Amino acid sequence: MQDVLQLLQAQQDSMVQDLRTLVEIESPSRNAEQIRKVGDVVEGWLNLLGARSERIASSNGDHRLFRLPSPNPQRILILSHADTVWEMGTLSRLSFRIDGDRAYGPGSYDMKGGIVQAVWALKALQTRGMFPCQIDFLLTSDEEIGSRTSSGLIEELAQGAQAVLVIEPSNPGTYTLKTSRKGVGDFYVTVQGKAAHAGGQPEKGVNAILELSRQVLHVTALGTPSKGTTINVGVIHGGTASNVVPAEAWMHVDLRVTTLSEAQRVEEAMKSLHAFDERARVTVTGGLNRPPFERTEGTAHLYELAREVANSLGFVLGEDASGGGSDGNFTASIAPTLDGLGACGDGAHAEHEHVIVSEMPRRAALLAGLILALNPAPEETADPAASPE
Known part of the structure; x- marks a missing residue:
């Protein structure tokens, strides 16, 4: 995994520029036009990776489903949302800015940083050849206001998924993954x-x-x-x-x-x-x-895989719970679900909202590594003591 991490670290400036692009498109939950603009940008990025795009009409901006093909029939669902809690005009007083190792801006931490990291994780996977499994990348438009038009779609896509990976931000300070939510x-x-x-x-x-x-x-x-x-x-x-x-x-x-x-x-x-x-x-x-996101055996297994990937990348990954909800709450009882795979930082819904820039490549590498760990190449699972044919 070190090669994936190095590749992503070399692209850190590009990741920050992509983050700026998304943050500077203000996207309040009830502004369909602005949410569509975010979707259009992400669609452009993922279409370059060969994704098939679908738009699901919603009263407050289309939900976008991007499907990345693979010969492997196993399927992973990545959950994200384009909407933020910030109203139009917030950028006039809280503009995107870099201060040391922090990138500030409304929606940067929750969750546009996670979207950028996920896209770059998929770019890193593509450099290895074909994707290790089929990947559904869902970008919804109403998570911040209860997911009332997207919850049914989320539950439908979770059916039969090998895993659901939620790129909501990590818990502030600890950078842990979330294995349960209220x-x-x-x-x-x-x-x-x-x-x-x-x-x-x-x-x-x-x-x-x-x-x-x-x-x-x-x-x-x-x-x-x-x-x-x-x-x-x-x-x-x-x-x-x-x-x-x-x-x-x-x-x-x-x-x-x-x-x-x-x-x-x-x-x-x-x-x-x-x-x-x-x-x-x-x-x-x-x-x-x-519904409550209760910790299941499937979620515990996903966390253990992620922890092993983190170890291979040179850092220790903790586990935590959250008192807030996410779209992972809808999937946890349907398929193994792991949350908090998005940006590291602090200030969700607050004026000091920011992302830790140096963590962006590492978290993207973590996501890429987890997808690979769920679907290892045949040579990675072969018994080294077995005799050749």
Whole structure:
């Protein structure tokens, strides 16, 4: 693998230039035109490697599927996304810049650096001849807003895959791979009460904010931190004026779970919420958005392979979990899935977002090496003690 690493290190400046190209195409999740521009650039890069491109229409920008052929029928799925959390115009104050070993810019770490690294990993594999297996490279347009139009496609492509490799960024500081993630859910709880004059006839009103306050305490108590189940009431709203008994109030609830059984427990409890004041009406919408990414034997095997590749490249690779979700949450129960194979750096969704430049070739080599380890050449698996024919 050292030859692959050296090849990629020699192209570090080109990798940084490609990163600049993507970062300087601002691509908010709900801006279809900008997301298509990112897809067009990546399509140009991968078409040079012989990829067949497919566009899957979406309301907020096409999903792009790039298929790289191989005589080997085994198939690997690489997951990536073109959208970012940053709004148009962010570059005017947070421009792409290099400071020492860091490349700063909105979307650089999450996850345009990972896209660049994956493309260069595939370029490195191509220099060895044919690809070691069939590779599906999926670039979606809505990961940052819940993958609502892409989750079905992701699950479909994961069926029958030898492995799913997710190029979300590595955990900051530790540069570890992610072998589990919490599942994510969100709920809206709305209370309908009855308006009345707060001074003249308060007894004729039904205070929706008071009812909602009771629901906040009840819902929060559903969390079980010892099992990794956390519930956060992050937004509340209600009322119109201080002298009016509020007729409506609502809250937005965030759920994080480590197991599907916990997700089911909380979902059932949320859907069965009822009013403490029988004159009020409580309505619940939402649910689990991403199932938990639970560590399986298949994922553990992928991590061990990646660790061995890292050792051959001269560094130690750790393993970690994440409280946030990714598109790997949709595939972990379908096919062996390994996450965090993207950029090293810090600042996802924050103004100090950056990529560690010197790690880009090494992480690209890690991805290339993992694909080779999953599909070794015949001479690499032959028994050296066997007699020749």
